[in-house]
Amino acid sequence: MSRFISRIALSNVCRASVPQLARRAVPISRAFSSGLVRAQNTTSQLSEIVKSEHKVALAVDNELEPEQEQFLADSGFKVIEGKYESNVELYKTLPSGEEIRVFFDIDEVSDVELGAPEFGAEEGVEDKEQFDEELDQFESTFANVKVFISKPESNDGLFFNLMLQNSEEELFVDYFNYKPDAAKFLEQVKEKGTFLSSTEYQGPQFSNLDESLQLAVENYLEDKGVNEDLADFIFAFSEYKEENTYRDLLANMSKFLAK
Structure with a gap:
């Protein structure tokens, strides 16, 4: 059942509530x-x-599955979150001394639907064309996941904007760039919630790069723990936190209405 009120229904209610000119005026006190x-x-x-x-x-x-708890234990990631906030950060220090941070928004991730539409083999050409259209639209839906790998001793780092596809629990590189001042960048994320300034070079479109460079970047991220297991955890944790946040909303709303 939808949690939202239909605009049409709301419009009808508003129209119905407008006094008609032919109606008798109601005394102010009674109204x-x-x-x-x-x-x-x-x-x-x-x-x-x-x-x-x-x-x-x-x-x-509404609990994290054992495999997700195990992922946190094995990967070393710590979850940083606010009770009423949709943004989540995963943080850990790598054996090399580097720090890795993963940022995602549970609202954005929760909107990504898993699973693709299916058509039977016996269905006709029109159904196949409809399937192709729906699949194209389906594939265009994704959530953004941000990864920042920094070196504390030199205070710089590499930033990667990744796409979490709805059809597969995988992460794909969209673009990447270099951050010369890691502390300043993290402060910008904390204070403004932005990962690129208005004048900052975004970085190359990943799909346009030489295949050898693409593969090297993907292997680099895989070695840092940015893999399918991380993608699976992001989906699972987003669903878990979204449900908890919704419950908190209902509890607070109930208290408010009871006053």
Whole structure:
């Protein structure tokens, strides 16, 4: 069931609520009184529905799968998150002394649907064409994942913008660049939530690079732990955190309506 109110339905409600010229004027005191009762009724109704939805949500287990807990233990990544924030950071120090940070937004990741539409072999050419169109649209959906690998001793690093595809739990390089001041860059991310300044060179489009360079970059990231296991964890953790955040929203909304 959708958590959002239809614009059409809302529009109809608004139109229905506009007084018609032919209607008899209602005394001010009576209008105020009936309006107050309606407000109380709608608040009470919403409060009850929110409580019910919260109860249903809590009845379903929402824990990270054992393999995801194991991923954190094996990889050494630590999760840095805010209770009411959608942005998540994974952080660890590599054996080389380098630091790696992975940034993603659970709202963006949760919007990426896994699994592709399927058509039976017996279906006709029109269905096949429809499938191709849907597949093209499907493949264009992805979430951005940011990776920053820095050297504390020299205070610089490499930044990679990756794409997390919906059809496969894999990470693909979009572009990369060099950050001469790691501390300044991380402060920019923290304060402004941006990874590129307005005048900064983004970096080359990865798909346009020589294949040998593409492969070398992919192997470099794989060696740093940027792999399919990380992609799988990002999907799983986003779903887990989104559900917890939704439950918190319902709980806080219920408290607000009860005041």
